[in-house]
Amino acid sequence: MSKTDHGTVELNVGDDSYTLTFNLKAVKKIERMLGSVFIAMQEVQRFNLSAIIQVITAGAGLALKPSEQEALEEAVYQAGMISVTPTLIEYLSALLNPAAKTADQMAEAEAAAATGSAKK
Template sequence: MSKTDHGATDVTIGAEVYSLAFTLKAVKNIERRFGGISPALQEVQKLSLGAAVAIIAAGAGLTLKPKEVEALEEEIYQAGIGEVTPPLIQYLLALLNPAAKTEEELAKDAEEGAGKGKK
């Protein structure tokens, strides 16, 4: 059973919430734009506004027209690029290892482990 579809990372920008999905299509779009996940991560870590927009568009499956790109850039600028960057970094890191356990799976494993330790 594939674990690649284990939810999404939510990025809140102002009043809008963008759900970034863990999909092959998102990975391909990011790789096409940046040349790989690692270069995308480097650009996001540089607090690049353009990189943030591209990651959000790829992860949320958005096809943005130039005016929509400008509007999203403005929203990110107003929200603060420093506030938007951490969930984007988390998302990109998760794309590097999509078969990893989700937070829910880790919590369940911790509960089971704690239950087994008690006698």
């Protein structure tokens, strides 16, 4: 049985921080809004502001009023779409393969292995 808990990813947009969670609810919301996680990844890579906002909204479980969505769009634009894209791509990649380890989990495992071999 695959495990879908990667933990979370923190996305910083200006002064705000959003916690993106790995769960089926986020996947379904992204699919409903953009068609699929893969399409969302393509659109985020194209720096599509609407797709970026939808992924943040789905991943963070936000229900934004129109004025709040506009404020988030402005914050992403001001922070630079290129600055949030790598984190969103990593997040979407993990959603496509929930049983795999994230880059942070792999780094922790490597550090633990290095520490273990150093003690011998």
